[in-house]
Amino acid sequence: MYRYTDFDAAFVAERNTQFRAQVERRIDGSLTEDEFKPLRLMNGLYLQLHAYMLRVAIPYGTLNSAQMRQLAYIAERWDKGYGHFTTRQNIQFNWPTLRDVPDMLDALAEVQMHAIQTSGNTIRNVTADHFAGAAADEIADPRPVAELIRQWSTDHPEFQFLPRKFKIAVTGSPNDRAVTKAHDIGLRMVRNEAGEPGFEVIVGGGLGRTPMIGKIVRDFLPESDLLPYLEAVVSVWNLLGRRDNKYKSRIKITVHEHGIDDIRARVEERFALLRSAFTGVDQQLYAQIKSDFEPPAFNNRDVAPFDQAYANDPVFRSWADTNLSAHRAPGHAIAQISLKAHGATPGDASADQMRVMADLAERYGHDELRISHEQNVVLPHVHKADLPAIHAALKAVDLATANIGKISDIIACPGMDYCALATARSIPIAQEIATRFDQLKLEHEVGDLKIKISGCINACGHHHVGHIGILGLDRAGVENYQITLGGDHTENAAVGQRTGPGFSADEIVPAIERIVDTYLSERDSADEPFIDTFRRVGMTPFKTALYGESEKKQKAA
Amino acid sequence: MPAIFTPKVITANALLEGDVVYLTQDDTWSRNLKDADVLTDEADAQIRLIDASARSSEVVGVYLADVSPDAKGPTPTHFREAFRMRGPSNYPHGKQSEAL
Ligand code: HEM
Ligand code: SF4
Numbered sequence: 001m002y003r004y005t006d007f008d009a010a011f012v013a014e015r016n017t018q019f020r021a022q023v024e025r026r027i028d029g030s031l032t033e034d035e036f037k038p039l040r041l042m043n044g045l046y047l048q049l050h051a052y053m054l055r056v057a058i059p060y061g062t063l064n065s066a067q068m069r070q071l072a073y074i075a076e077r078w079d080k081g082y083g084h085f086t087t088r089q090n091i092q093f094n095w096p097t098l099r100d101v102p103d104m105l106d107a108l109a110e111v112q113m114h115a116i117q118t119s120g121n122t123i124r125n126v127t128a129d130h131f132a133g134a135a136a137d138e139i140a141d142p143r144p145v146a147e148l149i150r151q152w153s154t155d156h157p158e159f160q161f162l163p164r165k166f167k168i169a170v171t172g173s174p175n176d177r178a179v180t181k182a183h184d185i186g187l188r189m190v191r192n193e194a195g196e197p198g199f200e201v202i203v204g205g206g207l208g209r210t211p212m213i214g215k216i217v218r219d220f221l222p223e224s225d226l227l228p229y230l231e232a233v234v235s236v237w238n239l240l241g242r243r244d245n246k247y248k249s250r251i252k253i254t255v256h257e258h259g260i261d262d263i264r265a266r267v268e269e270r271f272a273l274l275r276s277a278f279t280g281v282d283q284q285l286y287a288q289i290k291s292d293f294e295p296p297a298f299n300n301r302d303v304a305p306f307d308q309a310y311a312n313d314p315v316f317r318s319w320a321d322t323n324l325s326a327h328r329a330p331g332h333a334i335a336q337i338s339l340k341a342h343g344a345t346p347g348d349a350s351a352d353q354m355r356v357m358a359d360l361a362e363r364y365g366h367d368e369l370r371i372s373h374e375q376n377v378v379l380p381h382v383h384k385a386d387l388p389a390i391h392a393a394l395k396a397v398d399l400a401t402a403n404i405g406k407i408s409d410i411i412a413c414p415g416m417d418y419c420a421l422a423t424a425r426s427i428p429i430a431q432e433i434a435t436r437f438d439q440l441k442l443e444h445e446v447g448d449l450k451i452k453i454s455g456c457i458n459a460c461g462h463h464h465v466g467h468i469g470i471l472g473l474d475r476a477g478v479e480n481y482q483i484t485l486g487g488d489h490t491e492n493a494a495v496g497q498r499t500g501p502g503f504s505a506d507e508i509v510p511a512i513e514r515i516v517d518t519y520l521s522e523r524d525s526a527d528e529p530f531i532d533t534f535r536r537v538g539m540t541p542f543k544t545a546l547y548g549e550s551e552k553k554q555k556a557a
Numbered sequence: 558m559p560a561i562f563t564p565k566v567i568t569a570n571a572l573l574e575g576d577v578v579y580l581t582q583d584d585t586w587s588r589n590l591k592d593a594d595v596l597t598d599e600a601d602a603q604i605r606l607i608d609a610s611a612r613s614s615e616v617v618g619v620y621l622a623d624v625s626p627d628a629k630g631p632t633p634t635h636f637r638e639a640f641r642m643r644g645p646s647n648y649p650h651g652k653q654s655e656a657l
Binding site: 431 | 570572573574576577617618634635636637640641644645646647648650651652
C-alpha cells in the first residue's frame, strides 16, 4: 500500500496547522463566514441541516486496518459512533462540532488520511475499481495510476480554482466497476495491438441535473503520456469551461457544447505543447508508486474448510454465492461486506463494526480493506479456507447480509435527513424497499437489480445509472419520487428513462413492487436479469403496471 | 390588496455546534422552535433578518422560515423545516433526542 512520503506528511501537517488557526480565527470573530466557508470546504468541512459534516477521502477506496480503526475511534470520540461511506469512496462524519474538527484532522493525519480536496472546485478524490489488484478479470492494478494522479493534482497551482469540481475514475478491468463513463474523465487501462499498456480516455461524463455518458476522446493513450494528456484536458476545459453559470460549468457541458471532435483537436494541440514539459520524472514516480502496490504474498492452502461449510451451512452458502467474487490467485476470493442490512442506513457502519472489519482484514486479509462506490466494504484478498471464520465474525455484528448486487443493496445519498441541498429524503425509502423485499422473500428470486436513490437532482446517489433510479423531489411542499428505468453503471453505461409522473412517499414502495412483478412476469427465464428484460421489452409493460387505468387520473393530478 | 404575509421565524445554524437555532423575542438564540419569535409583519421581519444576519460570530446561514402559529406555538409549514426541528429519520439523533 502507498505510504506517505515526508513531503506528503509535511504537506498534510502544514494544512492542518493552517486550518486549526483558521478555525480559531473564525471562532474569535476575526473571520466572517463568507471568508471562512471556502477555507472549510477546502478541508472537507460542510454545514448540513443539523450539524457540520466532515468528508474524509479514502483514495481509490483503499485502506488498512489501522486506518479503519482510526475511523472507528474518530466516530466514537467526536461523532455519534458511526460513519457514512459514500459513492465517492469517502467517509462522512455527520456530527462534529467546529472546535473538534482540527483534532479530527490531526487524528486522521496520524494514519495518513486527510480531507483535502474532498470539496470545492478542484480535482477531487480519484476513485478506482474497488476490486483493484484482486479481480480475476483485471488487466492491471488501477491504483498506482490513481495515486499518480492524486499526487499530480493535489495542490496543483493551476487547478485550485477550476470552473467547477472535477472527478476522475480509473479501472483496470474491462468490466467497469468504477462508473468511468459518469466521470469528468474516465480512464480504462487497455493494451494496444502490440500489447503495450495504455488508456482509453473518456471525457465529459457526469450525473447531476444534466446527466451525460462520457465520450471517448482518445482510444489509446500510451501509459507514459498520461499526465501531460490529463493536464491538456483539464487546461482546455479550464479555459473554455463556463464560469458564468454553475449549471453549465462541468466539462460534460463543455464537451456537449463544443462537440467531442473540437475538444479532441484542442486537447491534442495543447498536449503537443505540454508533452515536452514532462521530462519523465512522472514516469520515475509512477514506477516507484507501482512498487508500493505489489500484490501480497498469496499462499496456497487447502480449501476444504470452505467446501465443508458450503456443503453444510445454508446461511454460509447463500452468503458465499452472493457476496464473493473471483480472485486472481488460486484458492482466494474477494469478499464483500454488505453495509445494507435490511432496514439499515445504506453505507453506515458503527465503530464496533469498523473494528471488526479492521480485525478481519488484519488477521485474514493482508491488512487491506476497500470501500466500494456501492457503499459496501470489501476484503479484497482472503483465502477461501478462512471464509467460514470471517462469515461467523461478520454475523456477530450484523454484517453478514447476503445481498450484494440484489434489490436491497441500494445506493442512497444522505438526502433530506442530513443534506442541506436535498429536496426529499432518500434513506427511509431505501430502508422501506429493503425491508419490504426481505419480507416478501423475493430478493434472490429477483436476482441482480440495482436501485439507486438521490434526494435531489445533484444525483449523488447515482440514480440516473440505476436499473431502477429514484429521485426525490419537492412537489408543492410534499416529497415526491420520480422513477427512471434502464440506467446502467457499467461499461455499457446508460442513463435511465423516466417512467412518468412521480409517486408520493407512501406510493413509492408499492410502485417499485409493481415494477419488480412486471419484470418477473416478463423475463424469459430466471437467468435473464432485470436490465436485459428491460432492454428487450422496453418501457411499455412497466408503464402499464405503474399507471395502468389510473394514468389519466395521475396526469390530472 | 397586499398579499397576505405568511408568519415567519428567523432560523440559522449555530456557529460552534452547527445545530438549528431560532431567534427569540429578546434576540437570543434558542434550540427550540417553541421559543421562537413569530413575525407577522413583513417590514419587521426584514429588519430583524438583517440584524440577525449580522451576528456572524454566533450563527451561520440566517433565513426566514414559514410557520403556522397555533396555541402550542409555531409549527413548520414545510417538511424541510419539520426535519430541521426534529433531526434525521434514520436515527434518534439531533433535536428529537434532546430533552427540550
Ligand atoms: C453535504 C452533502 C453533499 C453536497 C453539498 C453535495 C453536492 C453535490 C452537487 C452540488 C452535485 C452536482 C454537481 C454538478 O452537477 O455539477 C453533486 C454531485 C455528486 N455528488 Fe454530491 N453532495 C453531497 C453529498 C454527497 C454524497 C454523500 C455522495 C456520495 C454518496 C456524493 C457523491 C456525488 C456524486 C457521485 C455526484 C454526481 C457525479 C457528478 O459529479 O456529476 N455527494 N454533489
Ligand atoms: S443528491 Fe442532493 S440530497 Fe443527495 S446528497 Fe447529493 S446534494 Fe444532497
